[in-house]
Amino acid sequence: MVDVPAVLVSIPFLADTKPHHRRRIIKQAINQLPEETRRRVYSLSRGSSKYEVDAIMGSNSNTITVGEDEVHVGLFTEAARINHACRPNAYYRFSERRLTMEVVAFRAIQPGEEIFMSYVPLETPVEERRKYLQDHWGFNCACSLCRASKLDADNSEAWREKVKSLKSTILDARSQEYYQHAIVMTEEWLQVSEWDMTPPFMPDYHDTLADLYFLKGDMVNATRYARMAVDGWARLGSVDEEQLERSAAFLHRVDELNEKGR
Numbered sequence: 001m002v003d004v005p006a007v008l009v010s011i012p013f014l015a016d017t018k019p020h021h022r023r024r025i026i027k028q029a030i031n032q033l034p035e036e037t038r039r040r041v042y043s044l045s046r047g048s049s050k051y052e053v054d055a056i057m058g059s060n061s062n063t064i065t066v067g068e069d070e071v072h073v074g075l076f077t078e079a080a081r082i083n084h085a086c087r088p089n090a091y092y093r094f095s096e097r098r099l100t101m102e103v104v105a106f107r108a109i110q111p112g113e114e115i116f117m118s119y120v121p122l123e124t125p126v127e128e129r130r131k132y133l134q135d136h137w138g139f140n141c142a143c144s145l146c147r148a149s150k151l152d153a154d155n156s157e158a159w160r161e162k163v164k165s166l167k168s169t170i171l172d173a174r175s176q177e178y179y180q181h182a183i184v185m186t187e188e189w190l191q192v193s194e195w196d197m198t199p200p201f202m203p204d205y206h207d208t209l210a211d212l213y214f215l216k217g218d219m220v221n222a223t224r225y226a227r228m229a230v231d232g233w234a235r236l237g238s239v240d241e242e243q244l245e246r247s248a249a250f251l252h253r254v255d256e257l258n259e260k261g262r
């Protein structure tokens, strides 16, 4: 699913403008939207707050970066309908180039099954997750994992810790030029991910392996994984071609070096 922002507000504007002025401007911007979009924005209101516009923006928008570190708050009315779960079946990513929010399924989602995303990075530990959801979103998480047995919750927690430590070990090993070690860890990352039903995004995984094999000087595997990454990004039909272009440029470089080496 691809969604476009109905409202996009810069953080400095939110922080530096007097509240009544800020509300008036945002309300005016919303009221000037095409009728259908305006209707979708107001349908997000729960009607219980004195400051309706603040309440709509506060519990439905996402923080996104546009340009050089320009942080904004974007209201995406379709994506805003998706509830949070600590063990989600989809995730969202923002395309800066097209100003769109893309919701991507982690796995096949059955008809009638609810789509969930995590509002917090997946490897965040449970206490931090709950605090973030309460502080930033104002709710106590009632997802299936938060209502699951202690054993299920503990297993999920162990998985998060493992993924977090693996990711930092991969980066450390890469920076210290232990490329083979980083490769083994990356492969483990894929296996470990399956424990909790949220595999890493495969083209990302293939990009990582292509980079590591390249650094190690293994051009056969670097080429193989670079090609898989390019195919993955293309098949995914990503709204953000930057990723595809980056992987294609990498593959091109590897192909050129292969040609020279012949």
Ligand SMILES: C[S@@+](CC[C@H](N)C(=O)[O-])C[C@H]1O[C@@H](n2cnc3c(N)ncnc32)[C@H](O)[C@@H]1O
Pocket (backbone or CB within 6 Å): 044, 059, 060, 061, 079, 080, 081, 082, 083, 084, 085, 137, 138, 139, 140, 141, 142, 143
């Ligand atoms: C972006 S909206 C999600 C869609 C919203 N439920 C709707 O019907 O339009 C975020 C709000 O949904 C509710 N919500 C989302 N995920 C939740 C969860 N896991 N547990 C409890 N409330 C949740 C909270 O009230 C939160 O402020």
